[in-house]
Amino acid sequence: MTTDLRPSRNGPPPPPPAKARPRPARTWRTRLARLDVKGAPYAFISPFYIVFLIFGAFPLVYTLWVSLHDWELASGTRKFIGLDNYDYLLTDADFWHATVNTLGIFAVSTIPQLLIALLVANALNRRMRLPTMFRIGMVAPLVTSTAAVAIVFTQMFDTNWGMINWVIGLVGIDPIHWSSSRGWSWIAIAMMVDWRWTGYNALIYLAAMQAIPKDLYEAAAIDGASRIRQFWQITVPMLRPTIIFTVIISTIGGLQLFTEPVLFSVGTPNKMDGGPMHQFQTITMYMYDNAFGHDRYGYGATVAWALFVMIIVFSLINFLAVRRTGGTK
């Protein structure tokens, strides 16, 4: 293959092939070849567009249309009601309650998660024995199934039999009712989220740390800066774009939080309630419960669209922030 190529690039062009071939066959072949060159790219990319248009773009736009209706699949009701659903959304205490829960869980999970990830990444960035073992250990949680681990954690957070209450009992703290109090349930769910994602973020930070020029540290060391000072004045500022990236990714993930709180509701009549007082019901659970639990597809779509707008706003912040800082490594 490649031996043929060389003369054709350096020397004169090769003689046109198949001169003796009868004319009609040749045009048929060239036409087919041209069709191949022109058409193949479109044929190659079309599967993505077909799947995306039917199952991605259309549903997203149609969500908007559905949200303008009083739409019930089970009863067959379908009535255009304009913006009434949005009107209701704005005054819907349950929706805002779920929004506060979602943002609350997000806040108590993301801040410690990213701080710990930074510390772990900084530790991983040293010359050490068995670096691969430590790195692999950090991502083990990411590779497990969310539903399975949520069940395991829910048992660990059990008020009477859970290991976590046993451990804190050892240091003399009274058992905590993890699932019944709003604040404690947020913390329990946040711990499930953090357990899963801290190692992932640590590896992202590690990759960025490895790109920081060593000279910066050498210069700082010559100037007498301690390692802690180097960490806060060199590492953290240099990682700023990456930190912004992880904050936004965590926000997008956090806004859609679903599996962990649903499985944390184990043993309650409606798992989408997020506890009897809706103390840990997230926006996605509220959307799901409206549509699939109460046959209110129209209103569920309204909640979905509201959530989508929130996600778009955060993505735009991401884009602008990253652009302003000149991109990440």
Next chain:
Amino acid sequence: MTTLLAGPGGRPDAKHAAARPGRFRGMWNASPLTYLTLIVALVLSIFPIYWMIIVATRTNSVVADVPPPLLPGAHGPDNVGRLFDNPEAYFAKGLLNSALASAAVTISTVFFASLAGFAFAKLRFRGKSALLLTIIATMMIPVQMGIIPLYMIMVKLGWTGQLQAVIVPFLVTGFGVFMMRQYADQAVPDELIEAARVDGCTTFGIYWRVVLPALRPAAGVLGLFTFMQTWNEFMWPLAVLQPDNPTVQLSINNLANAYFKDYTLMFAGTSVAILPLLIVFIIFGRQIIGGIMEGAVKA
């Protein structure tokens, strides 16, 4: 997003870096405190998985034991047997469904994404840059946002409760296309493609014989992550499938609904449900880390 953009393009640099540990492996040797931090983090990462396996191999009295046992017991086979005999979990069916769906989605995503990635990286056609931009835009849209109309489509198609409902909508992703494009861009020399064309290869022939073999490392990482994601999916199967024809995640959800006090049964279920992922992880741990550090994973 931008970590994605850095993408597999960073690969050759990373290789050079490995050859020069002085520059990229960190500045100082780890101190005892560093090791302590890492060991604590490692134990916290592994412990819940380990505890799950311990409980799965014991009897139900385990939850009342003080202190909790830290070594496996002898009841693992019993518990797994009860799991598969359980009439409400449909566990065997769940495993089979998850295996079929994950395999189908993985093969199809890798195939279509590499095909489209090759087109975007190496072929010339009208509208290419605009089309590529739309692909990047689609990566920002979470599929769940359209879950209600998606469900309505499934109702219209008569697919609710059927396995194709969790396969067909995910046959190819914008993320996959983009990732393969980034890799193909620098992994496949233009000369090789020209040579194949001069030799009379069709465009698909070039893809199959020249490009696909060159894309193998990136295709492997994409395949791993696609498999894990599909195996792990919970919300959409919960919406569209029925409890009697579940994926494995729904099987353990069935167990949690009905037997939430039978810990050994539930933990046997969760252990079996993550077993394929753990096997993938043990075999491909390094590639998974490489994928994350190159930003090849979308959260």
